[in-house]
Amino acid sequence: MAIVHIPPLMRDLTGGRDKVSVPGKTVAQVIEALDAVYPGTKARVCDSDHLAPGVAVSVDGVVARLGLHAPVKPDSILRFLPVIEGG
Amino acid sequence: MTAQKKKPFTVVGERLPRYDGADKMTGKAIFGPDVTLPGMLHGFVLRSPHAHARLLSIDTSRAEALPGVYAVVTGADLPPAESTDHRYARDNTFASDKVLYAGHAVAAVAARTPTLAEQAARIIDVEYELLPAVTDVLDTTRDDAPILHDDMRTRSLAGRGNKSSNVASHFQHMKGDPARGFAEADVIVEREFHTATVHQGYIESHATVATWSDDGVLTIHTTTQGSFAVRDHVVWLLNLPMSKVRVVPTEVGGAFGGKNTSYVDVAAALLARKARRPVKITMPRPDVFLATGPSSGAVFRVKLGATRDGRITAAQAELFYAAGAYPGSPVGSGANVLFGPYAIPNGQIDGYDVVTNGPRVSSYRAPGGTPANFAAETLLDELAEKLGLDPIEFRLRNHAREGDERLDGGTHGHIGGIEVLEAAQACEHYTAPLEGGPHSGLHRGLHRGRGVAHAAWGNWGGRSSCALSVNGDGTVSLVTSSVDLSGTRTTIAMQAAEALGLPPERIKPSVGDTDNTGYADVSAGSRTTYATGIAAIQAAKDVIAQMRARAAALWDVPVETVGYADGVFSTADALRFTLAELAEQVTSSGGSVSSIANVDVGEWGAGFSTHIADVEVDPETGKVTLLRYTVVQDVGQAVHPAMVEGQMQGGATQGIGWALYEGYAYNDAGQMLNANFLDYKIPTSLDVPMIETVIVEVPYPKHPFGVRGVGEPPILPPPAAIANAIYRAVGVRPDHLPMTPAHLLEKMGVIESRIMNHDS
Numbered sequence: 001m002a003i004v005h006i007p008p009l010m011r012d013l014t015g016g017r018d019k020v021s022v023p024g025k026t027v028a029q030v031i032e033a034l035d036a037v038y039p040g041t042k043a044r045v046c047d048s049d050h051l052a053p054g055v056a057v058s059v060d061g062v063v064a065r066l067g068l069h070a071p072v073k074p075d076s077i078l079r080f081l082p083v084i085e086g087g
Numbered sequence: 088m089t090a091q092k093k094k095p096f097t098v099v100g101e102r103l104p105r106y107d108g109a110d111k112m113t114g115k116a117i118f119g120p121d122v123t124l125p126g127m128l129h130g131f132v133l134r135s136p137h138a139h140a141r142l143l144s145i146d147t148s149r150a151e152a153l154p155g156v157y158a159v160v161t162g163a164d165l166p167p168a169e170s171t172d173h174r175y176a177r178d179n180t181f182a183s184d185k186v187l188y189a190g191h192a193v194a195a196v197a198a199r200t201p202t203l204a205e206q207a208a209r210i211i212d213v214e215y216e217l218l219p220a221v222t223d224v225l226d227t228t229r230d231d232a233p234i235l236h237d238d239m240r241t242r243s244l245a246g247r248g249n250k251s252s253n254v255a256s257h258f259q260h261m262k263g264d265p266a267r268g269f270a271e272a273d274v275i276v277e278r279e280f281h282t283a284t285v286h287q288g289y290i291e292s293h294a295t296v297a298t299w300s301d302d303g304v305l306t307i308h309t310t311t312q313g314s315f316a317v318r319d320h321v322v323w324l325l326n327l328p329m330s331k332v333r334v335v336p337t338e339v340g341g342a343f344g345g346k347n348t349s350y351v352d353v354a355a356a357l358l359a360r361k362a363r364r365p366v367k368i369t370m371p372r373p374d375v376f377l378a379t380g381p382s383s384g385a386v387f388r389v390k391l392g393a394t395r396d397g398r399i400t401a402a403q404a405e406l407f408y409a410a411g412a413y414p415g416s417p418v419g420s421g422a423n424v425l426f427g428p429y430a431i432p433n434g435q436i437d438g439y440d441v442v443t444n445g446p447r448v449s450s451y452r453a454p455g456g457t458p459a460n461f462a463a464e465t466l467l468d469e470l471a472e473k474l475g476l477d478p479i480e481f482r483l484r485n486h487a488r489e490g491d492e493r494l495d496g497g498t499h500g501h502i503g504g505i506e507v508l509e510a511a512q513a514c515e516h517y518t519a520p521l522e523g524g525p526h527s528g529l530h531r532g533l534h535r536g537r538g539v540a541h542a543a544w545g546n547w548g549g550r551s552s553c554a555l556s557v558n559g560d561g562t563v564s565l566v567t568s569s570v571d572l573s574g575t576r577t578t579i580a581m582q583a584a585e586a587l588g589l590p591p592e593r594i595k596p597s598v599g600d601t602d603n604t605g606y607a608d609v610s611a612g613s614r615t616t617y618a619t620g621i622a623a624i625q626a627a628k629d630v631i632a633q634m635r636a637r638a639a640a641l642w643d644v645p646v647e648t649v650g651y652a653d654g655v656f657s658t659a660d661a662l663r664f665t666l667a668e669l670a671e672q673v674t675s676s677g678g679s680v681s682s683i684a685n686v687d688v689g690e691w692g693a694g695f696s697t698h699i700a701d702v703e704v705d706p707e708t709g710k711v712t713l714l715r716y717t718v719v720q721d722v723g724q725a726v727h728p729a730m731v732e733g734q735m736q737g738g739a740t741q742g743i744g745w746a747l748y749e750g751y752a753y754n755d756a757g758q759m760l761n762a763n764f765l766d767y768k769i770p771t772s773l774d775v776p777m778i779e780t781v782i783v784e785v786p787y788p789k790h791p792f793g794v795r796g797v798g799e800p801p802i803l804p805p806p807a808a809i810a811n812a813i814y815r816a817v818g819v820r821p822d823h824l825p826m827t828p829a830h831l832l833e834k835m836g837v838i839e840s841r842i843m844n845h846d847s
Contacts, residue, residue, distance in 0.1 A: 008261040009245035061498045082419030
């Protein structure tokens with residue numbers, strides 16, 4: 001199962017847990033699975049069917065260009081990050 | 088100079104003439120303001136003089152009645168907004184219910200001449216109800232501050248706030264146990280830093296020409312970092328089919344992130360549609376300052392702890408970034424830069440994106456990073472001093488290595504930061520005594536000092552497209568959709584030449600438009616030579632494969648038996664075609680050979696840069712003179728060393744502007760007082776010594792030639808390097824940018840003592 005690092009500001013929903021293992025073959029599926037275990041998590045990171053404004057997700061250290069559609073491997077590590085721009 | 092050379096290339100690594108050099112030197116290159124079309128009108132945008140006001144009414148009748156005026160448009164001409172972000176973008180094009188900064192567009196006029204357009208705009212009657220304005224980022228967060236957007240609630244991963252706020256968003260990075268880390272520290276330093284809003288200062292203003300065909304196709308010629316970004320913005324705001332908008336990029340006279348965003352393209356398109364003639368808008372310089380996207384003013388509260396043996400145990404920081412009128416400051420990348428180079432076991436960073444009554448900020452070369460680096464590297468220097476360590480040695484002891492986790496949760500890849508610091512430590516500038524000052528960074532000089540600072544910048548990859556087609560004379564045309572800001576058509580063509588085994592003069596590079604090239608992200612984030620170079624290499628490999636097949640068909644041999652090297656196709660049986668000889672037969676042997684490669688590069692190599700500054704401070708006036716300046720940087724593989732050095736020098740010069748000169752000055756009403764290049768000083772050749780460069784090459788393994796992004800890292804360290812040098816010269820640590828004479832005199836107690844003397 002994929003490991004999701006829970007940001008400090010979301011740990012009120014996970015009982016203080018900083019890492020959660022959930023199944024899923026895409027970022028969207030992982031977030032759905034996370035929300036099933038810890039209700040309310042999806043609403044923190046998603047805005048309807050997109051990642052929320054200003055929120056990015058990394059899979060195995062690489063920011064997922066495909067967002068919610070990005071593939072996830074069984075042993076992937078996911079993190080939620082602020083969006084970064086270049087000049 | 089080059090510290091390391093890893094791999095020999097034929098074309099890559101050479102100092103070649105730029106393909107665009109002759110046209111730019113002789114004035115033939117077409118920049119945004121140069122574009123002229125038959126029957127073209129001129130547009131002028133009327134802007135609010137008030138920083139915060141309700142827009143009660145706009146009466147355009149007097150302007151419309153003026154002879155020679157063809158069209159007047161306001162926000163009422165824009166389609167309605169469909170989302171919050173859409174409303175922000177729409178309102179930043181033309182204000183609807185409120186103006187949120189002095190310079191906010193309220194209407195635009197198209198007329199026969201630029202003067203007439205301005206005269207007509209000035210007689211548009213606009214009725215405002217003034218509101219209190221706030222431009223300081225901390226003032227904006229106070230409970231009694233005027234609220235810019237009544238419906239704005241602070242957004243964060245903790246949920247949405249329950250009351251109106253100017254804090255648009257908050258994020259937090261956490262690693263380890265910061266409280267425990269500080270408890271383990273023997274020395275703790277803590278400071279607050281304030282940095283001013285600055286502008287990219289590109290010399291070419293924003294300019295655009297919009298024209299509509301009779302069948303409803305909008306064509307825009309504009310100066311931009313991304314033709315597709317402009318197309319998508321115009322499509323979004325005018326609710327047009329994508330197929331009905333074509334954007335043609337011109338040459339670009341400076342951008343640095345400020346031309347990632349579209350400002351007057353929509354206004355020109357609206358005017359042109361109404362007037363049924365082409366309309367050109369060139370922003371006057373004051374408008375560029377007032378109404379495009381500068382970088383954020385910011386406040387930092389930073390704390391660092393270390394043990395006696397020089398190991399950093401904990402870091403903590405709060406970052407407040409002004410976004411201007413609408414959310415979207417670069418506080419996220421500022422947080423990444425803050426302690427980016429170091430392996431710190433415990434840390435917490437809180438970032439706040441705050442709206443203020445200023446123009447909505449945009450990217451500026453390593454967005455958000457330069458002021459963050461100033462804060463962090465000043466504290467690093469202070470810790471090193473308190474621990475009695477050489478500042479570079481202290482940084483080396485704490486430097487991250489591949490696989491180390493960053494405070495923002497990411498992981499360092501294959502990086503060359505240690506090699507950069509070691510090259511700086513060994514370079515002649517660092518080892519040479521400072522004439523008239525201390526011989527090392529450990530001793531305070533009276534008036535002269537040497538400082539260092541180090542920085543990491545993540546760089547970027549992204550989407551790029553490159554097309555190659557073989558011409559009958561053996562040359563190869565290369566068309567890329569990546570706008571060329573700094574000579575990238577040369578560095579992309581050099582990579583194509585290297586991959587094709589051809590001399591660079593056989594490549595004919597050009598930049599296409601949105602109708603004749605594949606999609607590309609903006610030319611930003613130090614990505615173009617890197618990512619578009621990968622596309623060029625991929626296309627080149629495909630061209631070679633196709634040409635091998637053509638040779639095999641002509642020779643009637645299996646394709647596997649055809650080799651290719653140095654521009655020659657051959658077989659073991661001594662069959663031989665140069666690429667040029669084969670190219671002559673291409674059209675008659677199956678049609679053209681061409682290839683287009685489209686990439687979305689998801690991984691890229693970070694760039695590291697160390698700067699060394701020698702300064703002299705006049706203790707009577709507070710004036711800082713730069714005596715000597717050196718930039719050391721890992722560039723992976725320098726494709727064109729002269730242009731790499733130019734990037735290092737240019738970035739450092741802009742960082743010197745952040746350090747000593749540049750800053751928006753506002754009055755109490757929120758109006759900018761220095762919206763011109765006389766009162767807003769950028770560094771000139773009289774202010775900056777010849778900047779020495781040391782290129783370090785630690786190849787990035789995921790680029791075929793080892794390339795890393797180059798453009799952004801060198802703007803990061805100058806303020807901290809200069810501040811640390813100032814400290815060694817006069818014994819005070821600046822905590823404001825720019826470090827003006829007044830700030831330094833205040834820090835030194837000179838201004839206060841002078842006031843006291845005057846009073847007495």
